[in-house]
Amino acid sequence: MRIFAPTTREEVSEAVRSLPRVHPLGARSKPALSAALDPAHTLDLSGVRGVLDYDPAEFTITALAGTPLAEISAVLGEHRQHLPFDPPFGGHGATLGGAVASGISGSGRQRYGGVRDFLIGVAMVGGDGAVVRGGGKVVKNAAGFDLPKLMVGSLGTLGALVELTFKVFPQPETYRTLRFEAGGFERAHRLALRLAAAPFDLEALDLEPAAVGTSGHAVARAAAPAWRVLVRIGGPADSLLERERRIESFAGLEAEPLDGASDDELWGGVREASWLPEGHRLIRVPIAPTEAQPVEEALGQHGENGSVPVRRYAAGCGVLWLAWPPQRSLVELDEVLSSHRLAGQVVRGEAPCGLLGELAGLAFYRRLKRALDPQLRFPDLADLQAPRAAPHDRRAAET
Amino acid sequence: MSATSPDLDRLRRIFPPDRLLERAAELATYESDGLTAFRSRPLAAVLPESAEEVIAALGWCSEQGVPFTARGSGTSLSGGSVPVEDGLVIALNRLNRILALDPQDRVAVVEPGVINLDVSRAAAPHGLYYAPDPSSQQVCTIGGNVAFNSGGAHCLKYGMTANHVLGLVAVLPDGEIVRLGGPRAEGVGPDLVGMYCGNEGLFGVALEITLRLLVRPERFRTVLAAYPSLEAAGDAVSAVVSSGLLPGALEIMDRLAIEAAEAAVGAGYPRDAAALLIVELDGEAEAVEADFARLEPLIRRTGASSIRVAADDAERAAIWKGRKSAFSAVGRLSPDFLVQDGVVPRARLGEALTRIERLAAAADLRVANVFHAGDGNLHPLILFDGRREGELERAEELAGRILRMCIELGGSITGEHGVGLEKRAYLPEMFERDSLDAMWRIRSAIDPHLLSNPGKMFPGGEAPALAARGLHPLERAGVLSRV
Numbered sequence: 001m002r003i004f005a006p007t008t009r010e011e012v013s014e015a016v017r018s019l020p021r022v023h024p025l026g027a028r029s030k031p032a033l034s035a036a037l038d039p040a041h042t043l044d045l046s047g048v049r050g051v052l053d054y055d056p057a058e059f060t061i062t063a064l065a066g067t068p069l070a071e072i073s074a075v076l077g078e079h080r081q082h083l084p085f086d087p088p089f090g091g092h093g094a095t096l097g098g099a100v101a102s103g104i105s106g107s108g109r110q111r112y113g114g115v116r117d118f119l120i121g122v123a124m125v126g127g128d129g130a131v132v133r134g135g136g137k138v139v140k141n142a143a144g145f146d147l148p149k150l151m152v153g154s155l156g157t158l159g160a161l162v163e164l165t166f167k168v169f170p171q172p173e174t175y176r177t178l179r180f181e182a183g184g185f186e187r188a189h190r191l192a193l194r195l196a197a198a199p200f201d202l203e204a205l206d207l208e209p210a211a212v213g214t215s216g217h218a219v220a221r222a223a224a225p226a227w228r229v230l231v232r233i234g235g236p237a238d239s240l241l242e243r244e245r246r247i248e249s250f251a252g253l254e255a256e257p258l259d260g261a262s263d264d265e266l267w268g269g270v271r272e273a274s275w276l277p278e279g280h281r282l283i284r285v286p287i288a289p290t291e292a293q294p295v296e297e298a299l300g301q302h303g304e305n306g307s308v309p310v311r312r313y314a315a316g317c318g319v320l321w322l323a324w325p326p327q328r329s330l331v332e333l334d335e336v337l338s339s340h341r342l343a344g345q346v347v348r349g350e351a352p353c354g355l356l357g358e359l360a361g362l363a364f365y366r367r368l369k370r371a372l373d374p375q376l377r378f379p380d381l382a383d384l385q386a387p388r389a390a391p392h393d394r395r396a397a398e399t
Numbered sequence: 400m401s402a403t404s405p406d407l408d409r410l411r412r413i414f415p416p417d418r419l420l421e422r423a424a425e426l427a428t429y430e431s432d433g434l435t436a437f438r439s440r441p442l443a444a445v446l447p448e449s450a451e452e453v454i455a456a457l458g459w460c461s462e463q464g465v466p467f468t469a470r471g472s473g474t475s476l477s478g479g480s481v482p483v484e485d486g487l488v489i490a491l492n493r494l495n496r497i498l499a500l501d502p503q504d505r506v507a508v509v510e511p512g513v514i515n516l517d518v519s520r521a522a523a524p525h526g527l528y529y530a531p532d533p534s535s536q537q538v539c540t541i542g543g544n545v546a547f548n549s550g551g552a553h554c555l556k557y558g559m560t561a562n563h564v565l566g567l568v569a570v571l572p573d574g575e576i577v578r579l580g581g582p583r584a585e586g587v588g589p590d591l592v593g594m595y596c597g598n599e600g601l602f603g604v605a606l607e608i609t610l611r612l613l614v615r616p617e618r619f620r621t622v623l624a625a626y627p628s629l630e631a632a633g634d635a636v637s638a639v640v641s642s643g644l645l646p647g648a649l650e651i652m653d654r655l656a657i658e659a660a661e662a663a664v665g666a667g668y669p670r671d672a673a674a675l676l677i678v679e680l681d682g683e684a685e686a687v688e689a690d691f692a693r694l695e696p697l698i699r700r701t702g703a704s705s706i707r708v709a710a711d712d713a714e715r716a717a718i719w720k721g722r723k724s725a726f727s728a729v730g731r732l733s734p735d736f737l738v739q740d741g742v743v744p745r746a747r748l749g750e751a752l753t754r755i756e757r758l759a760a761a762a763d764l765r766v767a768n769v770f771h772a773g774d775g776n777l778h779p780l781i782l783f784d785g786r787r788e789g790e791l792e793r794a795e796e797l798a799g800r801i802l803r804m805c806i807e808l809g810g811s812i813t814g815e816h817g818v819g820l821e822k823r824a825y826l827p828e829m830f831e832r833d834s835l836d837a838m839w840r841i842r843s844a845i846d847p848h849l850l851s852n853p854g855k856m857f858p859g860g861e862a863p864a865l866a867a868r869g870l871h872p873l874e875r876a877g878v879l880s881r882v
Contacts, residue, residue, distance in 0.1 A: 055744070055746065056641065057637060057640060057641050057745065057746050058744050058745055058746055059555070059640065059745075060744075080643060103585070103586065103587070103588075103589075103590065105585065109584075109585075112556075113558065113562060113584075114584070114585055116562070116590050116593050117558050117562045126837055130833035130836070130837070131831075131833060131834075132833055132834045132837040133830060133831065133834045134834065134838075136742075136810070136811050136829075137744070137809055138742045138743070138744055138774070138775055138809070138810045138811055138814075139554070139555055139774045139775070140550055140554045140555070140559065140742055140771070140774035140775070140776045140811075140814040140815065141742060141811040141813070141814060142547065142548045142549075142550070142559070142597055142740075142811075142813045142814060142815050142816065142817050142818075143811050143812050143813045143818055143822075143826065143829055143830075144818070144826060144829070144830055144834070144838055144856070145594065145597065145598065145838050145841055145842075146548065146561060146593055146594055146596060146597045147594070147837075147838075149561060149590045149592075149593025149594050149596070150589050150590060150591070150593065150594040151589070151590075152589070152590040152593065153586060153587065153588050153589050153590055154588075154589040155588070155589075157589070158589065169645055170643040170644070170645055173643075193503055196505070196614075197502065197503065197505065197525075197526065197527075197614060198614065199526065199614050199615065199616060199617035199682075199683055199684075200683050201682045201683040201686050235686050235689055235690075236689045236690075236693070238689065239685050239686055239688070239689035242685050243683065243685045243686065246685070284587075286583045286584070286585035286586055286587060287583060288504040288506070288581075288582045288583050288584075289503060289504050289505075290501070290503050290504050291583075315584070315585075318583065318584040318585060319585055343586070343587035343588070344587065345587050355587065355588070357587075359587060359588050360566075360578055360579060360580060360581055360586070360588075360591075361577055361578060361579040361580070361588075361591040361592075363575060363577050364571075364577040364579055364591050364595075364845075365588070365589060365591060367841075367844040367845050368589070368591075368594070368841060368844065368845075370844050371837065371840040371841040371843070371844040372837060372840070372841070374840075381588055381589075
């Protein structure tokens with residue numbers, strides 16, 4: 001078997017043209033997303049790497065898709081800039097292309113938005129092997145169809161990403177995190193919603209069970225744990241104390257402040273999901289903030305065998321991160337998510353498939369798939385979904 | 400177009416006479432849009448009052464092979480809502496209901512004919528607003544904003560329309576209804592909502608749009624600085640962005656634009672300035688004050704001849720009023736004008752302005768400059784008199800030279816107005832053949848009969864039905880091919 005490990009755009013084109021089936025992958029820091037695919041068809045893009053263009057005054061950076069996030073962070077960090085959507089798993093080797101293809105943003109998306117809000121240009125190799133470009137290298141651009149948006153969350157199903165341009169922002173001088181021990185879920189959730197609707201510029205706003213450490217050992221096994229609200233602010237050091245006092249007074253609670261290394265360590269742990277208990281599957285479920293309450297009721301229950309999944313709510317309750325216990329089936333979760341009309345992504349851990357629940361817009365996706373990959377060289381979203389018995393297959397009915 | 404004329408009787412069964420316009424006098428309004436140089440006569444216009452009527456109108460178009468153009472208030476500056484000759488205009492202004500507004504999830508669900516500013520008005524009691532603010536926000540509609548991925552003065556920090564659309568229900572040109580995204584800020588799977596935005600009317604009609612609302616910043620600090628030259632104002636922009644500050648808006652106006660704005664609305668701008676810079680910080684009070692403490696001395700070091708800081712909301716509004724009225728104000732200086740929308744990398748703004756000045760002099764035309772300096776989005780307003788022999792042609796040629804310059808400098812032919820009718824000849828200069836080919840295949844997969852606003856974005860202006868049967872104009876020109 002010929003192993004394809006391209007290092008240039010041209011080599012990616014050549015590989016795509018010469019293979020009947022192609023599954024583009026980066027550094028496999030989110031391995032469950034591609035678990036359903038036959039490894040024989042892997043196109044390893046981690047060698048297509050390097051920063052091509054970075055001008056700090058322009059607020060843009062262009063790099064090849066296989067460039068590790070860590071390298072990007074280091075390059076941007078020299079000029080006190082960053083990718084504000086805070087892509088996770090850099091410590092696991094995650095690449096820029098993987099961040100786009102998975103569509104996953106971190107807790108830092110709270111401030112300015114997610115990966116969709118910062119990707120401004122792409123070059124990808126479509127099903128016919130040709131390099132297709134969309135967007136550009138300037139931060140504002142309305143020419144042609146918005147292919148950069150389409151690539152966000154595309155999971156390698158529409159083409160192989162080769163080159164990406166991002167808008168970048170200045171990084172706050174200093175950060176500080178306020179840790180509120182907020183009591184039961186309802187109270188904590190209410191506080192999070194109030195904070196999100198207040199005119200505070202928050203870098204992150206997460207909700208986690210008080211017993212979840214960032215070290216990965218302590219796990220909330222109780223069905224009704226105590227919750228804490230994590231509020232991160234950033235800016236010139238001289239303004240942070242005053243802002244902190246105001247947020248505390250608004251919350252009507254005293255917070256434990258974290259700064260410097262302890263703030264870094266906390267969010268570094270969140271970024272790498274180091275709280276994920278051994279053997280658990282990590283699942284990402286986008287929700288609307290008010291959906292957290294019903295979701296909590298549906299998922300914060302003991303399973304038949306006594307296990308409770310760990311829940312962590314990020315970005316003002318805009319994303320649920322779920323640690324699904326090894327002894328419980330993903331089919332069960334797939335059904336719960338579908339019944340709430342939610343979609344989920346299995347990111348890490350042993351899993352037969354990467355996508356759960358209900359996906360929106362598949363009819364529109366099919367048309368785009370036909371246009372960009374008529375030869376069906378790349379996997380289809382359906383290949384990544386949980387297999388289902390026919391009567392439950394709502395998605396087949398929709399398409 | 401089909402050989403027989405379309406069966407209007409069937410359309411008359413869907414729309415009552417007062418909402419189906421067929422007479423020339425009634426149709427005059429719909430013959431052009433904000434790009435007044437283009438004009439064409441539609442077959443008829445319908446004024447639907449429900450999503451069902453829009454779907455029925457598209458069904459009629461599909462059955463009769465009649466092309467259609469959906470439009471809102473017709474403020475497009477790229478000719479995006481100029482109708483197709485003998486096509487149907489679907490005027491969406493009556494679909495203007497805000498269907499839901501959830502202050503906790505911070506989303507609003509609106510119909511396409513809702514006016515941009517009305518979303519912020521409805522959200523205001525909850526301390527929320529809708530961020531994208533095109534200059535025409537008092538009249539332009541969300542449907543048009545979605546179709547053209549409209550921008551505004553705050554795009555560097557807050558993004559464009561697509562960044563604020565979370566979900567939509569759309570009817571595709573062949574009648575299929577699709578639901579993309581939803582009420583959630585993130586999704587699983589490809590960002591189809593984002594892809595739908597900016598389609599320039601080629602993907603059917605968005606019937607229901609879910610918008611992200613932001614918390615209204617509690618503090619603004621708006622600085623108006625006057626400079627003796629455009630270059631000095633441009634340098635000030637570079638100084639601000641490389642300082643690590645992230646202003647909500649960074650705008651520049653040149654002498655001609657200042658004069659025009661003053662004459663029109665009396666914003667109180669210093670009249671002796673060659674260039675004005677508006678810098679606005681927004682956000683949490685203490686954070687804005689901390690940033691302002693850094694911004695003010697920085698601006699003082701940039702050689703401004705005068706600096707004014709808005710003391711209150713009224714002064715801030717006055718500063719913005721002049722800026723937002725600049726387009727129409729410049730219109731008073733001249734019988735006709737063209738607005739360009741090119742983008743250049745911010746670091747090359749000074750170079751771009753110097754070249755525009757030179758190109759304008761060579762064309763013997765006046766150009767006023769109003770632009771979003773923070774994101775390098777230029778808006779040269781080319782003044783001309785259409786009654787004078789050859790002036791329109793000269794103005795268009797100058798506009799074309801400016802667009803080519805933007806491409807050459809590594810920018811884009813459009814920052815926020817879209818390609819439309821106006822700039823479609825330039826799309827192949829910005830994207831290579833393979834990319835255009837892929838975009839054309841996307842367009843064809845979504846609208847196989849090419850009925851949805853044909854003639855926009857892609858070069859060539861042939862009758863759409865001909866293009867559907869024969870070669871696409873791009874193919875004929877050898878620019879692209881279907882593999």
